[in-house]
Amino acid sequence: MSFSNLKKKSKTFFDKNKDIVIDILLFGSIIQKNVRQTDVDITLITQTDKKKSIELADQFEEILGENFHVTYNCISDLFSKKEPIWLSLIHEGTSLVTGKKLVENLFLEPKILYNYSLTNLQYKDKVRFFYALKGRKQEGILKMTKSLQLAKGVFLTPVEFDREIEDFFKQWGIVYHRRRILIEQ
Numbered sequence: 001m002s003f004s005n006l007k008k009k010s011k012t013f014f015d016k017n018k019d020i021v022i023d024i025l026l027f028g029s030i031i032q033k034n035v036r037q038t039d040v041d042i043t044l045i046t047q048t049d050k051k052k053s054i055e056l057a058d059q060f061e062e063i064l065g066e067n068f069h070v071t072y073n074c075i076s077d078l079f080s081k082k083e084p085i086w087l088s089l090i091h092e093g094t095s096l097v098t099g100k101k102l103v104e105n106l107f108l109e110p111k112i113l114y115n116y117s118l119t120n121l122q123y124k125d126k127v128r129f130f131y132a133l134k135g136r137k138q139e140g141i142l143k144m145t146k147s148l149q150l151a152k153g154v155f156l157t158p159v160e161f162d163r164e165i166e167d168f169f170k171q172w173g174i175v176y177h178r179r180r181i182l183i184e185q
Contacts, residue, residue, distance in 0.1 A: 001064070010042075010096035013060050020048040021056065022075055025093035025102060042096070043089065044072045091180050092159055108182040111156045114165060116176040118153075129172055141168050156183075 001009075010024045021044050028041035044060060046053040053072035061070035078086055091110045093102040103110050118126050134140040134149075142149060145161035157165050162178075169176045 001067075006040075006064070007096050007099070009063060013063060014097045017056060020046055020052065022047055023098075023102070024060075024096045025089055026096055027089055027093040040068050042068060042070045043085070043093070044070065045075055045089075046072050047075050050074070087180070091182070103182065104185075106182075107185050109185050110159045111181050111183055112159060112162045112165070113154070113156055113179045113181050114169075114176055115154045116169065116174050118174065120173065120175060125172075129174070132168070132172070141165065156181075 006026075014021055014024055023045040025043050025045065026040070027043065042060070042064070044053065044057055046056065048056075053074060057070045057072040061068055064070065073085060073089065090103055090106070094100070095102060101110075118129060121129060132140060133142055135143055141147070141164070142155060145157055145164055147155045147157040147161070147165070149155040159180075166178070
């Protein structure tokens with residue numbers, strides 16, 4: 001199913017159920033660039049009870065067909081520790097109704113903060129790593145992923161390039177830490 005067809009079906013379903021469905025969000029690995037996904041994750045943000053929410057999720061999944069996994073999240077659970085998915089939804093969820101990222105409605109921009117250490121590399125490998133990171137004869141990974149270096153060993157990356165950065169560090173055997181953050185627009 002094309003993305004425009006998915007949006008059209010989502011908007012139709014939303015319009016029929018807008019008294020209890022607040023939004024329909026696309027999230028998960030499909031959001032990341034260069035990722036082929038066979039199981040697309042979608043969640044309905046509802047303002048009703050669990051039973052009705054389950055019914056709605058099942059109905060929408062049936063409308064969409066194979067390769068779509070539809071769940072629900074009640075707005076009343078937004079601040080509940082029992083529903084940690086909200087962090088992912090706020091960070092990466094994109095509305096299939098409005099086309100906007102959920103976080104844009106909060107006037108925030110999601111990023112991944114990376115910090116790393118090169119203590120495990122020999123000097124010659126550190127030089128090669130910096131060429132791959134910042135570029136020399138070709139673009140480095142920071143420029144290719146629209147990342148912003150903040151200080152030595154620290155940079156911000158747009159969410160959609162998270163996988164590329166993690167793969168880059170793993171390829172080099174670099175010790176790193178990663179944190180999802182939100183920045184005021």
